[in-house]
Amino acid sequence: MRVVRRDGTVSAFDATKISVAMSKAFLAVEGSDTASSSRLHHLVEELTAQVQHALLRHTDPGSVATLHIEQIQDQVELALMRGGHHKVARDYVLYREEHARSRTAPTPPTPPALQVTDLDGTLRPLDWARLEDLVAEAVAGIADVDAEPLLGETRRNLYDGITMGELALAPIMAARSLVESEPNYSAVAARLLLDTLRTEALSHLSGDREHASQDEMAARYPGYFRRYLERAVVLELADPALQTFDLDRITSAVRPERDLDFTFLGLQTLYDRYVLHEHGVRFELPQAFFMRVAMGLALNEQDREARAIEFYELLSSFDFMTSTPTLFNAGTTRPQLSSCFLTTVDDDLDSIFQAYRNNALLAKYSGGLGNDWTPVRGLGAHIKGTNGQSQGVVPFLKIAGDTAIAVNQGGKRKGAACAYLETWHIDVEEFLDLRKNTGDDRRRTHDMNTANWVPDEFLRRVEADGEWTLFSPDETPDLHDLYGTAFAVRYREYEAAADRGEIRVFRRLRAVELWRRMLTMLFETGHPWITFKDPCNLRSPQQHVGVVHSSNLCTEITLNTRAGADDGEVAVCNLGSVNLAAHVGPDGLDTAKLRRTVRTAVRMLDNVIDINFYTIPQARRSNLRHRPVGLGLMGFQDALFAQGIPVASEAAVEFADRSMEHLSHHAIAASSDLAAERGHYPTYDGSLWSRGILPIDSVALLAAARRDDDLDVDTSTTLDWDALRERVRVNGMRNSNVMAIAPTATISNICGVGQSIEPQFRNMFVKSNMSGEFTVLNPYLVRDLKARRLWDRVMVADLKYFDGSLGQIDRVPADLKALYATAFEIEPRWLVEAASRRQKWIDQAQSLNLYLAAPSGRALDELYRLAWHKGLKTTYYLRTQGASHVEKSTLRGTDGKLNAVPAAAPPAPPLPADPPLTDGAACRIDDPECEACQ
Template structure:
């Protein structure tokens, strides 16, 4: 083992170093390595190959057979390690020698070579102790360092500003040590370091410390904000410029004026924003709110949201929030007052608008809506128009849900050609490829979900779309899929009955029917099929089809299970059409037709911001919801519509979807375990309050602005609120076992709705909030925590995430130390198996797979009684089996849930059981790549396994 680290160390043989490109896995010669003495030498990938080979042979022996086996292993490992080092080279083209060694260690661990990795780790520690002893024995003054300016000249490193910057970043943050950050920063500096790398060095220095103290996430964010300020101020002034947080509190107003001018000239900002009273708005900015971010939140904004010209960001956080607020206040009478009100809500993190709104508000193309739902007709012109509409809607960041049930099935007669149809699957393949081609304006991957009703003759092929085997021309590897399940099918499953599949061209009215009317028509068609009056049909055992649906969910994570009847029976808009599908994330339930493409406008209340140890702050919540509803309603009028059917539908019905995030954070602040009746009650009570105030807010808007045009005849107009529509579902099913209790004055609100009307046909929907919850630094949506300590991977990079509340509790009990960090890594962020942790904390901080899925369903069912749309409900099953899945999804149906979302399994990913410092990287900001919060399908054989959507991957979460 003595040669393992020596071979990688650039000090060894540095004078005879070959170019990086000369090795078998060589990177570009432009990559360099920072030596421990601060010198910089070319990066040579072949050194990794040699070191790995010696490491394996030192552990496994030097026989011929071992050498042959090791050669193949090392080739693959080297390629992976070099790829990890270089794949995000835009953040810096230098690697510290420790970074390389960290990646080697992680590569060994990730690939299961634990003996080699263990020996490697031990030897690294031994060498580190030796170097430390040498330095202590021969301590000398550190050489003076210089920075390389943009013009190529060298200037002395401004140690004073570096120290001030780090001190400012640590100010007020318990457990954050200035000396430690500075020491780690200086380790990554070298003579002639560029300005960008110098700005990045303290950020990454602080970031490596997050695993031991969560407050370093806030310190990292403050350091990142300094880098952003330098970038923006320099861009706007045309000369090198920078400011500390304290200096910026004075300069923010002047910056804001310059920012708007430059954004308008660059055609990034709507010129109308320049006609606001800018002095009034600038005076309302709160620079201190820049300090509210943690690192992941600000890095996400930096990478994906802030306006830029040629990749140079010129939008600072408070300007960003004010730009969005101004964009949402354009049509207000006193638009400055409303913009300030909206800005205050957004920048406080009490409420956050959805990603399309944050992307596009105040710009020249303000496409602010999150979700679009379409129904595809059964003719060639209509099919390809629908695919074109998908492309236009996706271009500006919309997520799509397509109802394909009307398209005739395989073997159906085509009258115009006297031929036979190839069914719906070939068209789904085209829609899949279109979603990839139109990648939401280059900001994230296009995202679409196809829905098919369970009686469609092609449903069994539909179930196979996400498989990795079979004819690839009949697979859609990038498209989400969902079953649209009628109650009658579930009744046949429960009774072990027969289920008949039809082609929709022969049973056209089934598409628009639900409840008892669907049952009558369906049984009539079954009788006709038995008499030979229907040509294309097939009978299957309902239980067999159900098992196959669950099997595909088991293997591929798709299709999701969504329920047609509760979506329609409880829809306020049943008088105006039919809900034919949900959306990309299964929380939207709106009518679609040939003339109307449903649109929904989303935003989420941060529940954590509205609770304290004493419970829910109902007064604050009411104020938040009232303003949020106004913002969401404004989206309808301001929105840029890419197709006329979307505009027609949105203006006629004006639906919005107010949701929540930070649910588990709120539970933890209230000291309530997720798997408890108390948590179910809190889900009920908190959603009741949000529902009450959302409906009340819509009534207030109706009084001010008028009812939505299709109000008459709706459930609202008849005094049937969401809590009342439960009785309609219970009547259709012959009963529904669900708590109906209420605590607020629903009678008074019901009277106001009837008398005044509603501004919005729909008010609530709980979306995944995969990205906006990161911005606010809270748990997403209604999800239980996936892990308490993990590496989160997304478009912004790889980030250590630690549950700060857990750390605070462990510190209070004297349990937070290096051993605890190590244990959390070993047990994949779970506290359940750590003996030292008391039982009350194990219950409070239980992770998703430690919570039985029925608790998630019970809580969701209690929320659903207050929601006029639906909720994105992921289900976590730690030890999946056919019986477990059957019980879980039947329970979801019996409880009256409208939809479910992903099925997730524990084995999708694991936290690296080694140093997370290596994952976090240093100057190169690269990582070994563990999608630790990604939750994929249930474990199946490798050849059948498919990757499901990642919880933390904003490239495939379009809603928020």
């Protein structure tokens, strides 16, 4: 590594200088008594190694990394914060601020002799005038940003002989370094990156180095688009059918100015993962990307150009975004556009190894996998063919996990699968241990997600402190396909048969002990997730044609699956999300705009089904028979910020209810109108839809299967649902399933809003993903702090010190602390309450993460039983934070309402006494390496 100092000189990287700086920082805070301490020596040594690792993480092996001194100091600061050394970090921040102010004297102009190393290795003078023009264009029209500090910081990143790539990166890095003091520099950084992308694309297509400003590009877009499309077809990256569109009509609809709407994280994500490239050289600009996707989704439309433009408008405005596989592959020669695949694995070797093959083929083109393994016989079960005993399901899961990792989706994102097992399976206790770091590694799946598929009967036994019996499915095969009352009756019959000695493999234990172990493993390893079998089936519109045996990788899809090579069905879902933040204004929800967006979005998702490239016949068969789609939402927290509604409030719960009611009403209406135009889906007759039972009505089916005190769901409505029922009765439905709320981790980055229905993690943090590290600062908070004259360097330092929390910053008013409370500062039952209000409108499920600042056995028990009582179908990750963060992340005492607890479900017998779970490995959102949801 080479280091560029502030005076422009270059020196070799010296890790000892980091160690010395850190030691000085600790000594300044903790005093000289620590000087001879071996603890300090080892601590500094460890932190220095972390800094080196972070600096090299995104550097290609064998290459020479050139770093600015400020980048190194940023990583030192991050290492101190992540290690919990907050006082030292705060002192280090203030030290840097003080020295930065001392360097505010005007910087002399760049020496004329400064040279740039061109791509062919030749040297030429640096064109400082173009750099000034570029920065001036980047800051134009953006509030509270200025060219001078950006140019000054850029100068400090330059050195004689700098490469073209480093020169392009220098102003971007300069803008990124200013984001923490002014979030609008994110937009500046995005514009600078956009210039790099324009230069890269134009130069690649022309064969000569070309530059174009944003204004110049507006005039050049039509010609560029034709050249880009021609090149993409020649490279077999784009479908030749795209060239048969009326390209004059298409290119006249392109909106180049929308390139300026990206945040830096959004454009960097697009650049790294989505746009087309030739051997790593990007030649697809953002608006070409959106138009390519739109054209790919309009291929089968009668007026292809009109529909492509309609779809493009929705995507490029960020009002709606299709899922990542659709963005990757629409308009390409292999349009695998579907997001999620659900499979059932039968109890024979042919089915098991067919499942491995199917997983590999489905994952190859960016599909997320959910596998139902419940039918596979358990440990100790008899194998008739060999007269031996089964080793159970766990060894097969090990192979499934390794397969998912081996097929890593072309390097675009990590391959991933989730294994589901019902709670009565004899191997369930081993299943709980799959993610542990101890024990026999041959019976561990360190990289595969796991989830418990929990029947209501088990939760009833937990609440009654009753016994629970585990069976092997080869002796109780029909339990797999039963749910509700029928499951409970048959399960008790098998228990009686076991008592009579008619069942060979079974085991009894207290239900509450198994429940406690499930929750303990969830906390300690982050898995298995808790998902509920009966609500998924009793409320499924398709219960007349099959059973929901599992959910998907992210727990929002609940579709029927059936094993079998000839007549089996692999469930497929096609996802997209409405940007809720783009549909609220001063008067709240813009229902007219939401209706227009949803109508077009459902049409786009329905088109996916017919255009889709299917890698296995079972997926094609299932998708064409049932035609499910999953319309979800993102930017929920942004929509609350825009309206001034705290997430931990009745108003937020009410907004979750009303916004989802409108989305549900419009989505069902859109699918019904499509049925009138294109015909209803083949298995419509006999569905809940055909019987006049909409998702809001299916809550009654769940209530009928539970005891009176087992379900607590608000069923209030505000729209005209009777008219919609009649509409569905007359037209039918184009899609068996219409709604599902996915995590949206990467597409929300593209749109510049918060993920899905997630609360704000922190108001300031560094996000690390495959695209690098990004300072994320809550722009709504900064806006409000500016309005109250509270935004200054001290506030920035305090936000860093308190991990992005306002709770202990005395000068922040209580109303802002309430509005901008972060995920670990709110009572988690508010998230469950809001999710319950949404779930009543959704025919599938939602990816619901839960946050606990100070988890304990009792807190986990109450939270997950509340989720069951509130009628949720599934839950997703349990998020916890390190013990060093817990005390800092509380708002107790700042606003009594924040910690108010709404009415809970009826109390159950307490769990056995257990030690508090003070810190563990449940999905740690503050882990910079975590990309599980991406």
